[in-house]
Amino acid sequence: MPLEFELCPGRMVGGSNPCFIIAEIGQNHQGDIEMAKKMIKMAKDCGADCAKFQKSELEHKFNKLALERPYNSKHSWGATYGDHKRHLEFSHEQYRELQKYAKEVGIFMTASGMDEMAVEFLHELDVPFFKVASCDANNFPYLVATAKKGRPMVVSSGMQSMETMQRVYKTIKEHNPNFCILQCTSAYPLDPENVNLRVIAEFRKKFPDIPLGYSGHERGIYITVAAVGMGAKVVERHVTMDKKLKGNDHEASLEPKELAELVQAIRLVEKSFGSNVKQMMPCEKVCHDKLGKCVVCKTAIPAGTPLTMDMLAVKVGEPKGVPPEEMNQLVGRTLKEDAAEDASLTASMLA
Numbered sequence: 001m002p003l004e005f006e007l008c009p010g011r012m013v014g015g016s017n018p019c020f021i022i023a024e025i026g027q028n029h030q031g032d033i034e035m036a037k038k039m040i041k042m043a044k045d046c047g048a049d050c051a052k053f054q055k056s057e058l059e060h061k062f063n064k065l066a067l068e069r070p071y072n073s074k075h076s077w078g079a080t081y082g083d084h085k086r087h088l089e090f091s092h093e094q095y096r097e098l099q100k101y102a103k104e105v106g107i108f109m110t111a112s113g114m115d116e117m118a119v120e121f122l123h124e125l126d127v128p129f130f131k132v133a134s135c136d137a138n139n140f141p142y143l144v145a146t147a148k149k150g151r152p153m154v155v156s157s158g159m160q161s162m163e164t165m166q167r168v169y170k171t172i173k174e175h176n177p178n179f180c181i182l183q184c185t186s187a188y189p190l191d192p193e194n195v196n197l198r199v200i201a202e203f204r205k206k207f208p209d210i211p212l213g214y215s216g217h218e219r220g221i222y223i224t225v226a227a228v229g230m231g232a233k234v235v236e237r238h239v240t241m242d243k244k245l246k247g248n249d250h251e252a253s254l255e256p257k258e259l260a261e262l263v264q265a266i267r268l269v270e271k272s273f274g275s276n277v278k279q280m281m282p283c284e285k286v287c288h289d290k291l292g293k294c295v296v297c298k299t300a301i302p303a304g305t306p307l308t309m310d311m312l313a314v315k316v317g318e319p320k321g322v323p324p325e326e327m328n329q330l331v332g333r334t335l336k337e338d339a340a341e342d343a344s345l346t347a348s349m350l351a
């Protein structure tokens with residue numbers, strides 16, 4: 001089973017493909033479509049691969065009492081959680097407008113379907129892939145219905161156990177080979193000690209044939225760059241125009257400058273992954289010529305004397321002599337000519 005697949009038209013993920021960077025606009029648009037468009041453009045300008053939203057059909061995501069519960073947080077946009085969420089939710093028509101705009105700008109756009117009805121809508125909208133938010137990772141009827149639609153999936157793992165994620169992997173696999181799983185801890189903002197990047201390595205053992213990734217809610221960019229170092233092939237970060245804005249996610253989000261820096265840092269780190277062949281690189285010649293060590297004569301050695309280890313030393317020598325790693329093989333050999341103390345011992349001096 002390949003470790004890579006086409007997540008968006010023409011864009012492979014996994015293997016040695018560049019990490020796919022999702023700018024999660026989420027609900028940081030404040031319910032304002034013009035702000036949402038600005039954020040799509042910003043994601044593109046910063047070099048992200050994809051702009052993402054969260055689509056809910058609120059009566060399907062929440063039960064009545066959950067919608068009616070008071071939401072007194074400083075981040076609230078309404079008296080009840082339902083009013084708050086309604087303020088932040090874009091209509092189908094608005095999604096079409098955003099999709100059209102993202103196409104014009106030239107960036108992939110998708111959303112997390114936060115309930116099965118939302119997934120139905122996103123399927124109709126023809127998004128390139130489905131994002132499964134952490135809160136639906138253990139929603140098995142949803143996972144089966146979503147996987148069966150046949151679009152690639154990016155599945156987050158916040159609030160879940162390894163056992164649940166193993167079941168997620170098995171369940172999706174039965175219906176859809178093209179998915180990846182992201183390590184995620186669902187706290188906003190997330191403290192470094194709760195990130196657990198080592199889970200990526202555990203996922204690698206348990207899920208050897210799918211790309212893995214990271215969905216981060218920490219402050220700053222370093223941890224996400226480290227996740228790429230640990231093998232994340234898809235990363236997702238919330239983005240904002242201003243971290244001080246009202247809303248639960250802004251503080252854990254990246255402002256444009258940081259997003260651009262994250263993209264740059266990831267691309268730089270990816271370049272540095274290079275080759276797994278350990279050898280002296282052509283670019284190291286200058287250093288080697290100047291500081292590479294070689295075998296020199298510790299004492300004066302008359303021609304014909306069998307060499308012993310205590311006649312030899314290792315120094316930066318001029319000219320460059322026999323490499324130190326071949327020193328053992330010199331024992332017992334003789335020289336064609338007399339060698340002075342401290343002279344480099346070159347191959348051409350050997351009898």
Ligand SMILES: CC(=O)N[C@H](C=O)[C@@H](O)[C@H](O)[C@H](O)COP(=O)(O)O
Binds near residue numbers: 027075135188247248
């Ligand atoms: C788990 C999950 O869905 N998390 C999402 C993605 O990370 C968040 O964006 C939430 O929608 C957000 O934090 C909710 O904030 P409030 O409750 O103020 O609308």
Ligand SMILES: C=C(OP(=O)(O)O)C(=O)O
Binds near residue numbers: 053132133184186
């Ligand atoms: C909640 C979401 O993502 P995550 O669980 O990866 O933070 C989401 O995609 O809406």
